[in-house]
Amino acid sequence: MSALADLPPLRESLDAHGLLARKSLGQHFLLDLNITRKIARLAAVGEGDLVIEVGPGPGGLTRALLETGAEVVAIEKDERFLPLLQELAAAAPGRLRVEHADALAADEAALAGGRPAHVVSNLPYNVGTPLLVKWLTGDFRPAAMTLMFQKEVAQRIVAAPGASAYGRLAVIAQACADGQIVMDAPARAFTPPPKVDSAVVRLTPRADRPAPARLDALQAVTAAAFGQRRKMLRSSLKPLGGEALCAAAGVDPARRAETLSVAEFLALADQLGR
Incomplete structure (x- = not known):
């Protein structure tokens, strides 16, 4: 923990590496450790748990997850962030593995190596929904998912019949998992601020998930x-x-x-x- 605590603030790390969010990749960074620590608490992970995180970017949520004592496999498509994430890995020896890959094509079950794995992510806006459907319906069965989406997408996931947000995503999600919105995040919490607010959804896969x-x-x-x-x-x-x-x-x-x-x-x- 001491090595993690000695790391510079995330904004300083971004500046030192000359890194900015890329709109084309749907990147909006969470740099406020109070928020990322709350997400880690909501994910209910700790020492001995394995977490798969998609799109860690500069590692704000990754730091909070590592502070819990969990082991993290971080899947990052944008190679610009790999040096920054390796610095984070050095501060938490043996507990952060960085995979340079496209999460849509990743084999999460292989990355987990047969262990139960939680998925905890501030998802890139442009791939959040297809990733969720992949995790809900694919061969990989997460222990639980704690995921940040655009608020409108979060509402679509948990919507009830008759609600304007109720549609295909709600039916697929609710057939496969029990979910609820557990936290709201205003646009100003992100760097750069998106044009919409966000929300965290906690999903627990159902034992009777359809075949x-x-x-x-x-x-x-x-x-x-x-x-x-x-x-x-x-x-x-x-x-x-x-x-x-x-x-x-x-x-x-x-x-x-x-x-x-x-x-x-x-x-x-x-x-x-x-």
Whole structure:
């Protein structure tokens, strides 16, 4: 801990390396250690835990995670930050491994080496949603996920049926995990400040997560239903069976996608898979 405590403030490190956020990579840095330490507490990680962090950038959240005693695998696409992250690794011997890779193509299960792994990240804005879907539906099963998104995306993840934010992302996320917004973060907390506020979502994978074939069917049903969300299901689901599919699932074909519960979408997916 003493070596971590001896590190210069993040702003000084960024200045020393001449580093700025790149808009093209959706980068917005969290440099306030009070905020990053709160995220680490919300993630409930500590000594002996393994954390996978995507897009650490200058390492603000990484420092807070290392302070808990956790081991961190940091996946960073932007090679400009590798020297800065290696300095951080030197201050926490044996507890930070830096992987220069694109997280969308990374094999998290291999990086975890068979150990349970938490995913804790201030996600780059332009890849947050596809990364979440990857972790929810792929072979890698995180122990838990504590993730910073644009607030609008966070609201879409936890939205209930009937809410304007309820859509495909809510159905997929809630079929696979239990989630809640645990922290709001105003734009001014970031460097540079984005044009929108952010929020942290805590997700715990469900033990009864749908099997891969069921998830594929669920994604097909939600894509059709929400692709024409203002139409009745008899119309929006017509390519998949329309009224017959709805009847088999016990769903009124005169309803619209945003009124269906996750369980009803799963019932439609089960019938589609038959």
